[in-house]
Amino acid sequence: MIPQAAPGFKSGFIAIIGRPNVGKSTLMNQLVGQKIAITSPIAQTTRNRLRGILTTEAAQIIFVDTPGIHKPHHQLGKVIVKNARIAIDSVDLLLFIVDGSVPAGGGDRFIVDLLTKTETPIILGINKSDEQPEKHQAIDDSYQQLVGQHNWQITKFSALTGDGLTELQELLVNQLEPGPYYYPPDLVTDQPERFIMGELIREQILLLTREEIPHSVAITIDRVEEEPKITRILATINIERDSQKGILIGKGGSMLKTIGSAARQQIQKLIAGHVYLELFVKVLPKWRQSRLSLDELGYRVEE
Numbered sequence: 336m337i338p339q340a341a342p343g344f345k346s347g348f349i350a351i352i353g354r355p356n357v358g359k360s361t362l363m364n365q366l367v368g369q370k371i372a373i374t375s376p377i378a379q380t381t382r383n384r385l386r387g388i389l390t391t392e393a394a395q396i397i398f399v400d401t402p403g404i405h406k407p408h409h410q411l412g413k414v415i416v417k418n419a420r421i422a423i424d425s426v427d428l429l430l431f432i433v434d435g436s437v438p439a440g441g442g443d444r445f446i447v448d449l450l451t452k453t454e455t456p457i458i459l460g461i462n463k464s465d466e467q468p469e470k471h472q473a474i475d476d477s478y479q480q481l482v483g484q485h486n487w488q489i490t491k492f493s494a495l496t497g498d499g500l501t502e503l504q505e506l507l508v509n510q511l512e513p514g515p516y517y518y519p520p521d522l523v524t525d526q527p528e529r530f531i532m533g534e535l536i537r538e539q540i541l542l543l544t545r546e547e548i549p550h551s552v553a554i555t556i557d558r559v560e561e562e563p564k565i566t567r568i569l570a571t572i573n574i575e576r577d578s579q580k581g582i583l584i585g586k587g588g589s590m591l592k593t594i595g596s597a598a599r600q601q602i603q604k605l606i607a608g609h610v611y612l613e614l615f616v617k618v619l620p621k622w623r624q625s626r627l628s629l630d631e632l633g634y635r636v637e638e
């Protein structure tokens with residue numbers, strides 16, 4: 336049920352943008368209080384545009400977590416950057432996240448150039464304030480310089496520890512206009528549960544495998560059967576080359592077992608019930624280069 340908003344209730348869509356690995360997904364998960372987006376130390380973890388919903392007494396904010404903006408090297412990269420650009424122009428406010436543990440760099444300037452063309456208001460969020468405290472002044476100066484003549488507000492926080500997030504939330508609500516509830520107050524994401532299940536499997540592959548494997552996998556959830564005491568899930572891990580199969584499966588199936596067991600625990604938390612997870616591995620040659628495969632796997636331009 337979507338309630339009627341009281342006078343003065345505020346709402347709006349806020350896109351979280353920034354280069355890969357600055358902590359966008361960690362921030363969205365913290366703000367909405369639930370793991371919607373997977374996170375990892377590997378850049379370009381997020382591939383789809385994800386929505387996280389935060390509802391308080393005073394406001395409803397719909398966060399749009401976008402994949403990291405970077406110069407694309409393949410078809411998947413092009414789809415990712417195009418979707419981030421669409422998000423920039425279709426929201427009420429932009430939260431531009433930078434990594435406060437290092438000074439501003441070329442990747443951030445690439446995004447500033449992209450942002451000069453938009454009319455959407457912007458807040459610069461300096462994340463990872465828990466790191467490198469001795470270098471804060473120099474780093475802050477570099478971001479002040481990055482913002483230059485733009486009249487963007489600047490705020491600092493740590494998405495990991497939660498420090499500064501109350502102030503950030505207040506700042507965001509202040510910037511929003513009065514508006515309706517867009518979603519029921521208890522909804523935290525509009526992503527289908529199956530999608531999050533696939534992402535939780537991909538997250539374990541990102542955390543447990545090395546080299547080219549993390550970027551070469553795409554998950555399909557083939558079947559979800561809900562039985563009285565257990566949910567049976569059949570999923571396929573699609574990879575690009577035959578040679579990757581061995582690494583992913585491991586000696587005597589040990590790697591696949593470890594991935595399956597860790598992912599199963601995460602999915603159990605998601606659905607709050609027992610899960611039986613069976614994983615299959617399939618070679619889908621060069622899927623990241625093929626429009627048809629990208630489409631089948633759910634990586635589309637999200638107009």
Ligand SMILES: Nc1nc2c(ncn2[C@@H]2O[C@H](COP(=O)(O)OP(=O)(O)OP(=O)(O)O)[C@@H](O)[C@H]2O)c(=O)[nH]1
Nearest residue numbers: 356357358359360361375379380381403463494495
């Ligand atoms: N120390 C510290 N680490 C953080 C903080 N926020 C995120 N991280 C870490 O930074 C890494 C990247 O975080 P993500 O949330 O996946 O970053 P992202 O910007 O969504 O990355 P992409 O999906 O590649 O665009 C992870 O290892 C996080 O744990 C923070 O406030 N402090």
